[in-house]
Each structure stands twice: as C-alpha cells, then as structure tokens.
Amino acid sequence: MSGFLILSDVELAGLGITTAEVLTALEAAIAAQARGAVQVAPKSAVLPGDGRYVMTTLATGDAPDLTVVKSVMVSPRNPSRGLPGVEGVVLVQDSETGEMLALMQAGWLTGVRTAGLSAVAARRLAAPAAETITFVGTGAQARSHLAAFCDLFPLRRAVLVGRGAGNLERLGALARARGLEVEIASTPQAALAAADIVVSSVTLAYGMEPFLDARWLKPGAFAAITDAGVPWRAEGMAALAPLYIDDQAQELENSRPMVEPALVSGDLATLVTGPALARDPAARAGFVFRGMAIGDFAIAALALDRAREARVGTLADWRPRPGSDPA
Structure with a gap:
C-alpha cells in the first residue's frame, strides 16, 4: 500500500476490536519483547512546571516489522478550552525502511492498552x-x-x-x-x-x-x-x-x-x-504501572491490521507523485 493511514479515535473505536483480541496481542508482544524480537526504550516524561505532563514511548521490532512512537500530553487547562484533558498521537513506521505507515489519534489506543495491561495482570491475580x-x-x-x-x-x-x-x-x-x-x-x-x-x-x-x-x-x-x-x-x-x-x-x-x-x-x-x-x-x-511502550506497540499493530482489512481511515502520502516537481 502506498502512503499512510490517518486514523481518528472514532475510527479506531469502530474497528470492533474485542477484549480477547487485545489480551492476545498484548501477551504475544510481551513474550516477543522477552525473547528479544521487540526492543523498547524506557518511557520518558517531561514536567514543564505549569501542570502539564508530557510523555513518550518508543518500541521497534521485527515481529511485526514496525516502529511505534507515542507522544501524549496531559494539560489541566484543556477542559476550559473545550479540549480533552489528555491528547496525543501515535506514529507507526516500517522498522526496516522507516516509511510512514500510520498516524493515529492516541486516546482510544491509550485507553485500550492501559485497560488491557491491567487485565493481563488481573487474569492471574484477581x-x-x-x-x-x-x-x-x-x-x-x-x-x-x-x-x-x-x-x-x-x-x-x-x-x-x-x-x-x-x-x-x-x-x-x-x-x-x-x-x-x-x-x-x-x-x-x-x-x-x-x-x-x-x-x-x-x-x-x-x-x-x-x-x-x-x-x-x-x-x-x-x-x-x-x-x-x-x-x-x-x-x-x-x-x-x-x-x-x-x-x-x-x-x-x-x-x-x-x-x-x-x-x-x-x-x-x-x-x-x-x-x-x-x-x-x-x-x-x-x-x-506507569505505562510501557510494548503495550502501545501491540495495540497499534493490531489496529493497523484491522484498519487495513476494513479499509478504514484516510490515506495520505507526502512523497512527490511521479512526474511532479518537488520544488
């Protein structure tokens, strides 16, 4: 597929991904990380000092061949602006070529992956x-x-x-x-x-x-x-x-x-x-838990596969078209 998909929270939520599918994807990704097939960086955070909380995660792997980066901001002043208190974006690239594959709004993914990580533990501890x-x-x-x-x-x-x-x-x-x-x-x-x-x-x-x-x-x-x-x-x-x-x-x-x-x-x-x-x-x-990159990696991969199958999302491409003048 040429170009990359842009997927909103509404489109992602409409994919019909089940709790069982989320848990299967998370546990497979956690196992892949344990055997070295997926590599992750520690979650990073910056506190600017005015109530905002900015955080990022990064994971890359060969099963599947993806690099996933998520950037999220908590802003206490957003509700007074009519905006969500938490907003963010997920970038998905091909881990071999670096080509852009998807740009996703982060709200649905963050909610599903966090609840999914809790559920992975709860199935064994509750x-x-x-x-x-x-x-x-x-x-x-x-x-x-x-x-x-x-x-x-x-x-x-x-x-x-x-x-x-x-x-x-x-x-x-x-x-x-x-x-x-x-x-x-x-x-x-x-x-x-x-x-x-x-x-x-x-x-x-x-x-x-x-x-x-x-x-x-x-x-x-x-x-x-x-x-x-x-x-x-x-x-x-x-x-x-x-x-x-x-x-x-x-x-x-x-x-x-x-x-x-x-x-x-x-x-x-x-x-x-x-x-x-x-x-x-x-x-x-x-x-x-404070959040982990492997969770974002697992759910982004699952959502991208499902979106492609369902032909959901907006296809975009910032590469020059054949015959066009990039200048």
Missing part, C-alpha cells in the same frame, strides 16, 4: 468470581477498564470515587448499561473495603497528597494501579503481596520508583512467560 469493582478516578481510563473487566469477570456492582460530576454520571450510566448496580462511595476507605477489584486511575497532579491505603483492601482483593501509585500511601504498599509492576528494566531507569523495589514480586513478563502463578485467595494483590 479472584475469578469477583463481583464488586471500585473505580477511584472516573474518567476515560475508568471507562476503558469497565469495558475490559466486565468482559473478564462476573461483575455485579460498581463503586465510584471521583470529583467530576460529569465523569461520575457517565461512568455510572455505562456501568448500569452493563447490568451493574452503581454506588457513589461515601469515603475512599469504604470504597476500597468493599471491592474485589480496584482500579485507580487518578489524573496525576503536582504535590498530590496520597489518600489511598492498600491496608484498607479486604483479603483476596486485587488493585490495578494505573497512576504509578502516586495517590497511594507508601507505608501501606507492603500490604500488597504479591505486587507486580509493568517493566522492571524500565523502572530501574527511573529516579523515582513507584514502590519500594524490595516489595516487587516481578513484572508483566514474569506473569506472562513464567510458570503459572498459584493464587492465594487470602492475599491482597496489586499491579502498579
């Missing part, structure tokens, strides 16, 4: 019969996790903790549409104590005072902590045992570890490629 899920943070990540976890567990009840009335209402409506009872929690402690599964997706902010404590979780609960553990009290994290992170090699490159390294049982590669984990039904388990 109670299979989990019925109550608590969301701390009720924005886009909570909505993506609701969809994925409803596909994996026999959920019956959703407990919500959030500050934005609009997001609370939207997430509650989606949960009811899935057949769940919805409760707005009186306190974060009550919300955590009620949960079989907790999803923490609080928007990162400078100087945030931690307000969640893993010791509030009941025995057998599982916490998917997508916000790098920032809202969680460090002194309570030892209550999560086992405790996994996304990428131990990446974490070694970070000057501010999400959790005390001695508490970490392993990472996603350990869970996916290692021996089957014997789950202790009385243990509180956790998965803490």
Whole structure:
C-alpha cells in the first residue's frame, strides 16, 4: 500500500476490536519483547512546571516489522478550552525502511492498552468470581477498564470515587448499561473495603497528597494501579503481596520508583512467560504501572491490521507523485 493511514479515535473505536483480541496481542508482544524480537526504550516524561505532563514511548521490532512512537500530553487547562484533558498521537513506521505507515489519534489506543495491561495482570491475580469493582478516578481510563473487566469477570456492582460530576454520571450510566448496580462511595476507605477489584486511575497532579491505603483492601482483593501509585500511601504498599509492576528494566531507569523495589514480586513478563502463578485467595494483590511502550506497540499493530482489512481511515502520502516537481 502506498502512503499512510490517518486514523481518528472514532475510527479506531469502530474497528470492533474485542477484549480477547487485545489480551492476545498484548501477551504475544510481551513474550516477543522477552525473547528479544521487540526492543523498547524506557518511557520518558517531561514536567514543564505549569501542570502539564508530557510523555513518550518508543518500541521497534521485527515481529511485526514496525516502529511505534507515542507522544501524549496531559494539560489541566484543556477542559476550559473545550479540549480533552489528555491528547496525543501515535506514529507507526516500517522498522526496516522507516516509511510512514500510520498516524493515529492516541486516546482510544491509550485507553485500550492501559485497560488491557491491567487485565493481563488481573487474569492471574484477581479472584475469578469477583463481583464488586471500585473505580477511584472516573474518567476515560475508568471507562476503558469497565469495558475490559466486565468482559473478564462476573461483575455485579460498581463503586465510584471521583470529583467530576460529569465523569461520575457517565461512568455510572455505562456501568448500569452493563447490568451493574452503581454506588457513589461515601469515603475512599469504604470504597476500597468493599471491592474485589480496584482500579485507580487518578489524573496525576503536582504535590498530590496520597489518600489511598492498600491496608484498607479486604483479603483476596486485587488493585490495578494505573497512576504509578502516586495517590497511594507508601507505608501501606507492603500490604500488597504479591505486587507486580509493568517493566522492571524500565523502572530501574527511573529516579523515582513507584514502590519500594524490595516489595516487587516481578513484572508483566514474569506473569506472562513464567510458570503459572498459584493464587492465594487470602492475599491482597496489586499491579502498579506507569505505562510501557510494548503495550502501545501491540495495540497499534493490531489496529493497523484491522484498519487495513476494513479499509478504514484516510490515506495520505507526502512523497512527490511521479512526474511532479518537488520544488
């Protein structure tokens, strides 16, 4: 195919990619990284000092032959401009030639890959019969996790903790549409104590005072902590045992570890490629992560294949046409 595809979040969401397909793609990519077929750079971030948070990921591989770069910005002033609080773009190139293959809006991909990474861990660490899920943070990540976890567990009840009335209402409506009872929690402690599964997706902010404590979780609960553990009290994290992170090699490159390294049982590669984990039904388990390039790589590759099959997206090409004068 000559040229490259431009794909919006709406077009990507319309591809019909299922949770099962997302998990298959993620686990295959994690295994490929473990055997050296895909190489990744540590996630990078810049905090300009005015509330913005800019981050990038990079992965390249030969199975498939792709290089994927994602750039995302969190801007606290965007909602007042009528824009999403998080905006970004994904660039997909041929890893052999460098040719541009796709330019994707990053919202759908980020939501799906983050919920998918949580689900990869949850399939191994959460109670299979989990019925109550608590969301701390009720924005886009909570909505993506609701969809994925409803596909994996026999959920019956959703407990919500959030500050934005609009997001609370939207997430509650989606949960009811899935057949769940919805409760707005009186306190974060009550919300955590009620949960079989907790999803923490609080928007990162400078100087945030931690307000969640893993010791509030009941025995057998599982916490998917997508916000790098920032809202969680460090002194309570030892209550999560086992405790996994996304990428131990990446974490070694970070000057501010999400959790005390001695508490970490392993990472996603350990869970996916290692021996089957014997789950202790009385243990509180956790998965803490800041995001990893292999997730963006896996979902971008899956979405590109599906878009090509469905002939979705706008075809563009910035190379000169035959016979044209590039000057």
